[in-house]
Amino acid sequence: MEHTPYLPQVREQYENFPYPLRNPDDEKKRLYPTTIECLDCINYYCFSGKRDFTKDFRALSAGGGTGDATIFLAEQLRDTNAEIVYIDISAASMEIAKQRAAVRHLNNIKWIQASLLDIPSLDLGVFDYINCSGVLHHLADPDAGLAILSNALKDNGAIGIMVYAQYGRTAVYQIQELMRIMTRGEPDKHKKLAICRSVLKQLPSTNWLRISAHYNPIMKAPTISDDFEIYDLFLHSQDRAYTIHQLYDFVEKAGLQTIQLFPQNDPEGMRLYDPSSYLKDSGTLDVIRHLDARSQQAVAELLHGMIAKHVFYAAKSIPTFPKLENLDYIPFLDILSNRESYLSLYEVVCKSTERVSIFNEQTQKRLSFVKTPHAEAIFKYLDGKRSTKEIFDAILASASAQKTRPSYPRLLEEFKLIFDALSVHNWLFLRDPKVHPFTSIPDMQKRVAQLYMD
Numbered sequence: 001m002e003h004t005p006y007l008p009q010v011r012e013q014y015e016n017f018p019y020p021l022r023n024p025d026d027e028k029k030r031l032y033p034t035t036i037e038c039l040d041c042i043n044y045y046c047f048s049g050k051r052d053f054t055k056d057f058r059a060l061s062a063g064g065g066t067g068d069a070t071i072f073l074a075e076q077l078r079d080t081n082a083e084i085v086y087i088d089i090s091a092a093s094m095e096i097a098k099q100r101a102a103v104r105h106l107n108n109i110k111w112i113q114a115s116l117l118d119i120p121s122l123d124l125g126v127f128d129y130i131n132c133s134g135v136l137h138h139l140a141d142p143d144a145g146l147a148i149l150s151n152a153l154k155d156n157g158a159i160g161i162m163v164y165a166q167y168g169r170t171a172v173y174q175i176q177e178l179m180r181i182m183t184r185g186e187p188d189k190h191k192k193l194a195i196c197r198s199v200l201k202q203l204p205s206t207n208w209l210r211i212s213a214h215y216n217p218i219m220k221a222p223t224i225s226d227d228f229e230i231y232d233l234f235l236h237s238q239d240r241a242y243t244i245h246q247l248y249d250f251v252e253k254a255g256l257q258t259i260q261l262f263p264q265n266d267p268e269g270m271r272l273y274d275p276s277s278y279l280k281d282s283g284t285l286d287v288i289r290h291l292d293a294r295s296q297q298a299v300a301e302l303l304h305g306m307i308a309k310h311v312f313y314a315a316k317s318i319p320t321f322p323k324l325e326n327l328d329y330i331p332f333l334d335i336l337s338n339r340e341s342y343l344s345l346y347e348v349v350c351k352s353t354e355r356v357s358i359f360n361e362q363t364q365k366r367l368s369f370v371k372t373p374h375a376e377a378i379f380k381y382l383d384g385k386r387s388t389k390e391i392f393d394a395i396l397a398s399a400s401a402q403k404t405r406p407s408y409p410r411l412l413e414e415f416k417l418i419f420d421a422l423s424v425h426n427w428l429f430l431r432d433p434k435v436h437p438f439t440s441i442p443d444m445q446k447r448v449a450q451l452y453m454d
């Protein structure tokens with residue numbers, strides 16, 4: 001039998017059902033941001049807030065599929081000398097990704113149709129950032145795949161990974177098992193799809209999928225309209241999932257360390273893997289307090305029960321995160337926000353009395369914090385351009401400060417409270433003053449939309 005550096009049935013699936021289904025023409029209307037490829041987020045968590053992306057940044061999208069991460073990275077790095085390398089075994093997926101890039105007039109991507117297991121022989125050099133989302137769990141040997149990516153990473157580079165999570169996909173694995181039994185010997189993909197669709201419509205209310213659909217939108221399978229999604233979820237020929245402990249072992253085996261785990265549209269935000277999000281009683285919290293970080297995250301995963309994906313950054317060594325105590329750093333809103341967002345936040349804070357409650361309609365995320373005496377002043381001067389010191393100096397020079405006479409430590413204490421609250425959803429980041437401001441997603445999309453104005 002001919003040896004291939006990929007699973008033939010996996011390649012065949014993605015030739016027939018490129019995933020996720022994307023229409024290149026949609027690029028004229030919107031930019032699809034992938035959670036962990038926002039450069040402000042990469043900069044904060046992986047490069048201590050110091051990476052200058054205008055200089056020689058090299059990114060790899062391994063198993064780039066129909067191009068979400070590739071396009072998003074390439075768009076953000078448009079006016080730099082960065083290179084983005086896309087690699088995938090599926091020609092059909094690559095064609096869609098290429099068309100998306102063409103609609104956006106992006107020419108900073110190198111396209112390669114190959115297996116990521118071929119990387120050692122492709123002479124691609126090393127990368128500052130590697131994206132590998134939803135791919136490693138489809139390999140026959142995920143450990144070998146991650147080891148190859150680790151070797152392709154610069155010593156100070158970082159990798160953003162998504163692999164499936166075990167417990168949150170319980171329902172998916174039950175349907176996969178059901179489909180294996182019901183479609184045994186059926187070679188026709190479309191017949192398998194028809195069986196699956198029909199079964200999904202008839203699931204009894206006791207079925208795990210129907211129960212979990214209540215909590216997790218990806219489980220709302222019977223309402224999923226595209227075949228691509230159904231095939232990927234329930235008829236996949238090769239997929240495995242990881243518990244938290246398995247995940248840490250997987251990462252460490254490849255010579256990497258887990259920097260930070262991320263939520264996927266979860267109301268808990270960055271507190272998703274924190275057991276104190278779920279356990280409120282001090283007695284039970286005391287029981288887990290002595291556990292190491294990964295065991296605490298394992299506890300949170302088991303308590304939550306519905307975490308279906310682990311999304312995280314890893315690197316050869318864990319970088320330090322920027323600290324608010326470094327007053328020269330610039331606090332700024334994430335790239336989903338634009339200039340008006342600073343003003344609307346200020347208005348919300350001004351209108352609030354004892355607590356500030358913020359709700360982002362677009363993402364449905366909410367947070368709240370106590371309105372401290374200088375919260376209004378902090379948001380008045382927070383503009384993504386001033387450093388923390390400049391914000392504090394502006395407050396100290398203002399007329400109202402003559403009455404309250406705040407000190408730097410007092411202002412820092414108040415700002416820390418705000419920063420921690422906004423960090424739950426990664427709305428506020430810090431960057432070194434030498435790092436260029438990041439272009440917001442609305443502004444990036446405006447440039448593309450202009451190409452198609454009549």
Ligand SMILES: C[S@@+](CC[C@H](N)C(=O)[O-])C[C@H]1O[C@@H](n2cnc3c(N)ncnc32)[C@H](O)[C@@H]1O
Pocket residue numbers: 005006007010011014019020062063064065066067068069087088089090093114115116117132133134135138139232
């Ligand atoms: C679920 S899709 C994810 C696509 C993309 N990363 C995303 O998140 O939108 C999995 C992709 O991995 C690709 N793939 C599977 N095995 C691969 C391998 N050995 N080398 C490169 N790509 C592979 C498939 O062709 C498919 O496009």
